[in-house]
Amino acid sequence: MMNILQTRLIHWKKQGLHLLFWLLSPMIVTWLVITAGNAIQDDTKIPVGVVLKEDTELAHDLYESIHTTPFIRAYALDEREALHKLEKHELDSVFIIVEGYEEDIRHGNRNELIKAYESDVSLAYTPVSEMVMSYVQQDVGRSKAAYAVKELADTLQYRFEFNWDDLIARSKQIEKEQDLLQTTLTFLGNGFVHIDEGKNLFQPWHIWALAAFLSTLLLFDWVIKENNPAILPRFAFTRMSMKTYFVQNMLIYITLLFAVDLLTVLVFYYVFYEPISFSFIISLLSYRLMISLGAFLLALIIRQTYVFYATAFILTFVSVIASGAIIPLDGLLAKYPWIHYFNPLNAFLQGDFFHIGLGILFVILLLWYGRKEEYDATS
Amino acid sequence: MMHTFSHLKLFINNNFKQIKRKWYLLPLLLLFPIILIGLVIIIISAFLQPDEENPVRIGLVDLDQSEEIQMITTALAQTNHLGSMVELSVLNEPDASQQLDADELTAYVVFPEDFTNDLYRGKSVNLSVVGNSQQLNEAYLVKELMDSVTRHINTSQANILMINDYADRFGMDYEERKEYLFEQFKSFFLFSLSKDKLMDEEKLVNQATVSPFHYYTIAAWFISIIVWLLLFFNFLYKEDVVRIKKRMLLYGVKEWQQILARVIVSLFIVMMVSALFFIGIQRGLAFELYVEDYFRIGLIVFLFSMSYLMVLAVIEVIVTSQKLRLLCQVIVTGLLIGLSGALLPVIYLPLAIQDVLPYVFSAEGFYWIQEIMLNGRFYAEYNMLLVMSGISFMIFILLSLWKERVRA
Numbered sequence: 001m002m003n004i005l006q007t008r009l010i011h012w013k014k015q016g017l018h019l020l021f022w023l024l025s026p027m028i029v030t031w032l033v034i035t036a037g038n039a040i041q042d043d044t045k046i047p048v049g050v051v052l053k054e055d056t057e058l059a060h061d062l063y064e065s066i067h068t069t070p071f072i073r074a075y076a077l078d079e080r081e082a083l084h085k086l087e088k089h090e091l092d093s094v095f096i097i098v099e100g101y102e103e104d105i106r107h108g109n110r111n112e113l114i115k116a117y118e119s120d121v122s123l124a125y126t127p128v129s130e131m132v133m134s135y136v137q138q139d140v141g142r143s144k145a146a147y148a149v150k151e152l153a154d155t156l157q158y159r160f161e162f163n164w165d166d167l168i169a170r171s172k173q174i175e176k177e178q179d180l181l182q183t184t185l186t187f188l189g190n191g192f193v194h195i196d197e198g199k200n201l202f203q204p205w206h207i208w209a210l211a212a213f214l215s216t217l218l219l220f221d222w223v224i225k226e227n228n229p230a231i232l233p234r235f236a237f238t239r240m241s242m243k244t245y246f247v248q249n250m251l252i253y254i255t256l257l258f259a260v261d262l263l264t265v266l267v268f269y270y271v272f273y274e275p276i277s278f279s280f281i282i283s284l285l286s287y288r289l290m291i292s293l294g295a296f297l298l299a300l301i302i303r304q305t306y307v308f309y310a311t312a313f314i315l316t317f318v319s320v321i322a323s324g325a326i327i328p329l330d331g332l333l334a335k336y337p338w339i340h341y342f343n344p345l346n347a348f349l350q351g352d353f354f355h356i357g358l359g360i361l362f363v364i365l366l367l368w369y370g371r372k373e374e375y376d377a378t379s
Numbered sequence: 380m381m382h383t384f385s386h387l388k389l390f391i392n393n394n395f396k397q398i399k400r401k402w403y404l405l406p407l408l409l410l411f412p413i414i415l416i417g418l419v420i421i422i423i424s425a426f427l428q429p430d431e432e433n434p435v436r437i438g439l440v441d442l443d444q445s446e447e448i449q450m451i452t453t454a455l456a457q458t459n460h461l462g463s464m465v466e467l468s469v470l471n472e473p474d475a476s477q478q479l480d481a482d483e484l485t486a487y488v489v490f491p492e493d494f495t496n497d498l499y500r501g502k503s504v505n506l507s508v509v510g511n512s513q514q515l516n517e518a519y520l521v522k523e524l525m526d527s528v529t530r531h532i533n534t535s536q537a538n539i540l541m542i543n544d545y546a547d548r549f550g551m552d553y554e555e556r557k558e559y560l561f562e563q564f565k566s567f568f569l570f571s572l573s574k575d576k577l578m579d580e581e582k583l584v585n586q587a588t589v590s591p592f593h594y595y596t597i598a599a600w601f602i603s604i605i606v607w608l609l610l611f612f613n614f615l616y617k618e619d620v621v622r623i624k625k626r627m628l629l630y631g632v633k634e635w636q637q638i639l640a641r642v643i644v645s646l647f648i649v650m651m652v653s654a655l656f657f658i659g660i661q662r663g664l665a666f667e668l669y670v671e672d673y674f675r676i677g678l679i680v681f682l683f684s685m686s687y688l689m690v691l692a693v694i695e696v697i698v699t700s701q702k703l704r705l706l707c708q709v710i711v712t713g714l715l716i717g718l719s720g721a722l723l724p725v726i727y728l729p730l731a732i733q734d735v736l737p738y739v740f741s742a743e744g745f746y747w748i749q750e751i752m753l754n755g756r757f758y759a760e761y762n763m764l765l766v767m768s769g770i771s772f773m774i775f776i777l778l779s780l781w782k783e784r785v786r787a
Contacts, residue, residue, distance in 0.1 A: 018700070043729030073730075088754065090726060112579040120582065121594055121753075123724065130527075133578055137571060144570065145538035148563060149545045158549040167541070174501070174544075175537035183506045183525045218702045306618055309705055314411070322418050330514070332425040350513070 004240075004248045011222070022219050023260050026211035027267060030204050034272065037201035045073040046124045049082035049094040056102040058139055063097070065135045072128060086119050093118045093125045095132050106164060108147050110140045142171045204272045206325035208264065209287065209345050213319055216257065216291045217312035222249070223299035224308055243369055246300075254292045261288055280351065287348035290358040294344070297364055325349060386632055390640030394615050398644075408614060409652060412606035416599045434466045435517045438475040438487030443494040447564055451528070465524075479511050486510040486521040498532070499560060501540050535567035596660055597752055598721035601745050604653045608684055609712050611645035612691050613705070635779035638695060642688045646681070653680060666752050675751055675759045682764035683744030687715065689771035696778050715741040720749075740767045 012019055050063050067074040077085070082094045096115040104113055113136055118125040146167035153160035223246065235242040261284055268274040295312075302308045320326060323345040324333075333339055340346050347355035398405065441448050452467065470478070475487040489507045497504045508525050510518030542563055546556050619627070654677070661668065691708055698704040716722065718732065719741035725733060736742040743763050750756040 022702070040729060040732075043731065044723075044727055045729075047726050089724070092726065114578045116578050116580045118580070118582055121591055121724070123591060124727070129578065129580070136578075141535065141538050141567065141571065144567070145541055148538075148542050152542070152546060152551075152559075153549060156549050156551065160549070170544075171537055171541045174540050177501075183508055183522065183529055186507060186509050221702070304618070306616065306701055309702055310613065313705055313709060317415065318418075321415055322422065327419065327422050328426055329422060330426065330517070332422060335425065 001248055004245065005252060008249060008252050019219075022215045023257070025215045026208050027260075027264050029211040030208045030268075031271065033207045034202060034204055041201045045071055046092045046128055047073045047075065047090070048128055049077045049085060049091045050074050051077060051079045051082050051094065051096040053079075053097055053099040054101055058102040058105060059097045062101075062135055062139070066095070066132060069131055072131065083117065086117055089119060089121055091119075092122050093128055095129075105139050105143050108143055110144075113140070142168050145171055202326065204268055204274055206349060208268075209348055210316065210320055210323070210325050212261075212288075213291055213345070214312060214316040216288075217295045217298070217315070218309065219253065219257070220292070220295035220299045221305050221308060222253075223296060224302060224305050227300065227303075246296075247365075247369060250292065250296050254289065257292060258285060258288050261285075279353070282353050283348055283351055286353055286355070286358060287345075290344060290355060290361060293358070293361040293365060297361060297368070300368070319345060323349070382631060383633075383636065386636045387640055387643075390637050391644055394640055394644040397615060397617070398648075404614070408610050409607070411610060412603040415606070416603065435485045435520060436466045436468070436483065437521055438468055438470045438478065438484050440470055440472045440475050440487055440489045442472075442492045443490050445495045446561060447495040447498075448490050450565060450568065451532075476509070479509065482511065482513055484511060485514050485517040488521070488525055495564075498536055499539065499543060501536075532568070535564065535571055538567060539564055593664060593666075593753060594724070594749075596664060597748060598745075600653065600656055600660055601719065601721050601748065602716055603656065604649060604680065604684065605687060605712060605716055605741070607649045607652060608645055608687055609691065609708065611648055612641055612688060613708070615641040615644060616695075618701075633779070634696070634783060635692075635776055638692045638775075638779070642685075642692060646684055646688060649684065650677075650681065667755065668752070669757075671757070672751050676748055678761060679744050679747050679759060679764065682761065682768050683740045686740040686764065686768040686771050689768065689775050690715075692775045693771065693778060696775065696782055715739070718742050719745040721745055737763065738767075740764055743767075 048066065050066055052059050052063060063074070063076060066072060075082075075091070077094075079096060082091065082096075085091045086094050094117040096117075098113065098115055101113055104110075114132065116125075116129055116132070118129075143164070146162075146164055149167055150160070150162045152158075153162070226249075227246075232242060235245065262281075265274075265276055265281065265284070269276050298311065299308060302311065323329075323343055325345060329339070329343075329346075341356050344355060344357045347353070439452050441452075452469065470487065472489070475484065478484045479487060487509050489509070491504065491506075494504055506525060506529060508518075508522050510521065512518075539560060543556065543560055546559060551559065657676070660666075690711060694707045694711065695704060698707055718728075718736060718739050720728075720736075725736060725742060725746075728736075740763075747759040751759060
């Protein structure tokens with residue numbers, strides 16, 4: 001084993017930068033994807049046209065509310081321009097604050113205060129209109145409350161001078177003063193409670209799983225380079241069989257890769273506040289063993305490095321789409337639970353310890369190792 | 380000059396021979412993007428489709444035991460827009476947490492003690508949603524649902540508080556006031572659930588054949604073209620041993636001639652295949668197109684494909700490590716697809732990104748294809764695409780020549 005390690009170190013010294021790049025790439029890729037994803041998510045806004053048909057305080061307040069909504073990019077336009085832009089698909093939807101908006105609200109009238117247009121390719125109309133409606137509703141609700149107070153005074157025959165504006169101002173003031181109702185989401189699991197803020201667009205370990213999948217495959221190209229017909233006969237003259245040579249080298253690679261994985265766990269703990277637990281480390285080790293074994297065995301079958309690289313990329317493409325790391329698979333998994341067995345990433349993404357793929361690959365490795373060798377001096 | 384052309388011709392013939400030799404890989408290459416897009420469609424539609432057999436089960440833990448909560452829970456059960464997808468049950472806390480562990484519940488919501496009293500007094504209250512970590516997405520759905528419920532309650536709360544304030548001022552006694560406030564709470568909560576009347580909604584349709592479905596069909600076609608180009612360009616790549624490279628150098632063969640031959644062959648095949656695919660789409664969805672439109676679309680596809688292949692060629696010249704080269708090509712391809720608007724229409728992208736899009740050929744190409752097919756434009760602007768493919772071609776030739784100089 002020592003000899004193998006020494007020869008491997010000589011190899012590594014020569015390709016130092018390359019090796020380092022591919023070892024660290026999953027970490028770097030994850031960081032880049034998460035950072036870029038969040039930046040884009042924060043700035044991805046729905047373009048909405050708002051048409052003010054009257055020049056009143058309530059109408060302006062409504063426009064301000066829409067304008068300051070985080071996920072909406074509001075443009076104040078006149079009606080013709082707004083509808084033209086909507087038709088050209090430059091806006092997602094258009095909301096027209098109709099004439100008499102304030103007057104209607106003052107009189108407690110609550111029907112058709114807003115005219116909304118969506119186009120035939122509006123993707124985000126529903127959430128935007130929900131939001132706009134909830135703003136209008138605040139205005140209407142306050143007015144309703146003001147009338148309720150008036151009614152109450154009337155039934156109690158209390159002498160009360162009804163002033164709509166004062167009551168609305170009072171309601172707004174109360175709303176500002178109160179810390180109102182909130183919700184929090186927590187998860188109970190494995191004995192610890194983990195408060196989820198749902199901040200990241202993607203989950204760091206999911207992205208990492210995909211990046212590690214690719215980089216592990218690409219790192220195992222040494223198997224092809226050293227599985228060279230010109231070199232193989234020489235094994236007959238060494239104390240070591242060719243299979244032992246490959247397996248021991250594989251173990252060295254797995255150890256190195258897992259060491260980097262542990263480093264990644266620490267980095268993600270500080271950068272993304274991803275929790276560390278013993279069960280997670282076991283799950284990570286299991287995933288590491290599985291993809292390394294898979295990469296090793298695949299490299300033994302393929303003769304040309306370029307074909308191997310192309311295969312690695314194609315497998316990664318498929319995983320990006322079908323593994324559930326980016327597009328959630330829950331719907332399909334609920335219907336067809338057997339998909340789990342064909343998806344090597346599934347166990348790790350779910351935090352399980354073992355995937356059937358690891359078992360199968362291990363059996364194949366044993367079968368391969370047990371078979372007689374071509375160049376073996378001892379036989 | 381003559382030599383250059385004869386070399387090019389030779390390599391082009393060679394490439395076609397290579398394809399003939401590996402004909403069995405052709406269907407795989409052609410089907411690959413279609414299979415991937417099919418997978419995406421299946422996964423997303425399964426994700427969006429409500430699962431009737433496995434509804435989202437929500438437990439309600441009522442520590443407050445008030446009439447108001449009972450009203451909210453019944454209103455929730457009846458009027459939420461998720462309808463049959465959600466199953467509600469009232470539980471006590473130990474049961475709820477036990478069922479959550481057994482994966483029988485998606486989440487449970489705890490209404491804390493004195494919930495309504497605190498609301499009436501204007502104290503801050505926290506509704507906690509405890510989710511099942513094995514059903515993450517559904518748990519977020521429940522949280523969203525509760526958020527919309529609390530928004531309803533929030534808008535009512537300030538108003539109720541004000542009414543309470545005045546009722547007190549008008550001299551209503553405590554018991555009577557409590558009764559009265561409950562009536563008001565009910566009325567406000569129901570009012571906030573029925574907000575649809577506030578808006579008069581209309582749909583603006585500018586053409587009969589436009590919908591997100593049409594949009595994404597064209598997008599799928601567009602993405603397939605890019606993926607095919609990437610696949611064919613790399614499929615035709617052949618690793619030359621140093622000996623052969625030396626010999627070719629002696630014959631006066633340049634690296635760029637080999638790459639250009641691959642560009643021409645990939646472009647030729649992909650143009651043919653995408654034309655077939657396009658005719659299929661046109662038959663299926665019946666876009667209104669005139670003969671000139673086909674030429675316009677063909678020219679646009681040719682120009683952006685050319686620019687794209689030139690970018691791939693430049694990467695091949697710069698990056699010598701095969702692994703790294705493929706990685707760079709894949710990343711650039713991903714960026715070009717993401718920026719083109721084929722995944723998310725460009726109007727939703729951040730403004731800073733939208734500003735640079737006129738200089739991104741994939742966005743420019745997809746924009747004009749869309750204008751012609753979806754918006755019925757009889758015109759397309761080719762200048763930008765022409766300039767970009769010209770520039771990328773020049774960069775490729777210059778880099779390649781410069782590199783050969785340095786090496787020699």
